[in-house]
Amino acid sequence: MALIMEVIHTVHPATPANFEKYVVRYGEVAVPLMERCGFDLLGGFQWSTGERGRDLLLVRFDSLEHYDKATTQLMRELADPDAIKGLMDLGLDIEEYVRLGDTLPYATAERLARVLDDPPDAPRQYLLARLKAPLGTLAEALEAVGQLVDRVDGQGTELVTAYSARSGARGEFTDLWVLPDRPLDLSFRTGAQSLPELDRAFAAVETEFVDYVNPLPYSRLR
Numbered sequence: 001m002a003l004i005m006e007v008i009h010t011v012h013p014a015t016p017a018n019f020e021k022y023v024v025r026y027g028e029v030a031v032p033l034m035e036r037c038g039f040d041l042l043g044g045f046q047w048s049t050g051e052r053g054r055d056l057l058l059v060r061f062d063s064l065e066h067y068d069k070a071t072t073q074l075m076r077e078l079a080d081p082d083a084i085k086g087l088m089d090l091g092l093d094i095e096e097y098v099r100l101g102d103t104l105p106y107a108t109a110e111r112l113a114r115v116l117d118d119p120p121d122a123p124r125q126y127l128l129a130r131l132k133a134p135l136g137t138l139a140e141a142l143e144a145v146g147q148l149v150d151r152v153d154g155q156g157t158e159l160v161t162a163y164s165a166r167s168g169a170r171g172e173f174t175d176l177w178v179l180p181d182r183p184l185d186l187s188f189r190t191g192a193q194s195l196p197e198l199d200r201a202f203a204a205v206e207t208e209f210v211d212y213v214n215p216l217p218y219s220r221l222r
Contacts (some may be wrong), residue, residue, distance in 0.1 A: 001063075001102055001103055002060055002061065002062055002063070002103045002109070003060070003061040003062075003063070003064065003066075003067055003100055003101065003102060003103065003163075004058055004059070004060055004061075004100075004101045004102075004103055004161060004163040005039075005057075005058070005059040005060075005061065005067070005098065005099070005100050005101075006056070006057070006058060006098070006099050006100075006101060006163075006165070006174070007056070007057040007058075007059065007096065007097070007098050008054055008055065008056055008057075008096070008097040008098075009022075009026075009054065009055045009057075009094055009095065009096050009097075010051065010053055010054045010094070010095040010097075011053040011054075011092050011093070011094055012053065012092065012093040012094075012095070013053075013092075013093075014051075014052040014053025015053075018053070018090075018092055019046075019052075019053050021090055021092075022087075022090060022092060022094070023046070023055065023216055023217070024217075025086055025087050025090055026044075026055075026087060026218075027044075027216070027217055027218035028086065029084050029085075029086040029087045030084055030087055031044070031218050033074070033077060033083060033084065034059070034074065036077075037070050037071075037073040037074040037077060038066065038069060038070035038073060039059050039061075039070050039074070040059060040060040040061065040062075041057065041058075041059050041218075041220065042058045042059065042060050042112075042116070042161070042219075042220055042221055043056075043057070043058045043126075043160075043215060043219045043220060043221035044056070044057050044215070044216040044218050044219040045057075045058075045126065045213035045214060045215055045216060045219065045221075046213065046214050046216055047211060047212075047213055048125070048211075048212040048213060048214050049211045049212050050211050055216065056128070056213055058161070058176070058221075060112075060161075067100065099165045099166070099167050099168060100165070100166050100167070101163035101164055101165040101166060101173075101174070102163060102164055102166065103161060103162065103163050104142055104146070104162040104163060104164060104173060105142065105146060106142075106145070106146035106149045106150070106159070106162060107159065107161045107162035107163065107175075111153070111158070111159050111160070111161070112160060112161050114158065115158055115160050115178055115221060116220060116221065119222045120181065120222055122181075123214060123215045123219075123222050124178050124179060124181065124215070124222065125178075125179045125212055125213075125214055126160065126176055126177065126178050126179065126212070126213045126214070126215070126221070127157070127176070127177040127178075127179055127210060127211075127212055127213075128174065128175075128176055128210070128211045128212070128213055129174065129175045129176075129177070129208055129209070129210050130172060130173075130174055130208065130209040130210075130211075131145065131172070131173055131174070131175065131205050131207070131208045132169060132171050132172045132173075132205065132206045132207045132208075133171040133172075133173075133204060133205055133206055134171065134206045135170060135171055136171075137171070137204065138164070138170075138171045138173070140204055141171070141173075141201075141204040141205055142164075142173065143204075144197075144200045144201045144203070144204040144205075145173075145175070145201045145204070145205070147197045147200065147201070148195075148197040148198055148200070148201040149162075149175075150197075151195060151197040151198075152195075152197075152198075156179075156180045157177045157178065157179055157180065158177065158178050159175065159176070159177055160176040160177060160178055160221065161175075161176050162174060162175045162176065171206070178221075
């Protein structure tokens, strides 16, 4: 089963100019280094909601062996103080948060390939959903959400990937969706349709937090 590594950087001071400089330099220095070491960088995003000055990187590994080999090689490269000197020369404080997750059964390789192989003319917006199942019910929640994904995937939104972290809160998992090209209407509406799959999924999930992220220039997911 493939693995997803989630990396979040927070830049301080989080001014727009500082974040722009950081993103450009990261794409010039860090991204090529990661790719040389065997990292399959699927996407790099700016958070459109939540804390300012943050990015989100999603890296795919075919296996734990692939992850170990790539990260070991990266550590060797970083032993050279000049490896990311161009990034450090910006003089910014950069926090890094990393966690590793297992892809979920409904996050198929075909779904990921469909989004990667169909780049749009202009970058799309993505929705990142953090879901949490009550303790001891993760399997039931994943089954219910997987049925919902099968029901709605491709009907305006498309699932990109989904993963459950190996560390952190138990029962938490993450879904990444790509949104339609048309502007997203977040206004309140009445008369929402009730889907049996949606009702079952929400009955199985304790909480859901939603954020919106937008691709950075070096992102393969556009």
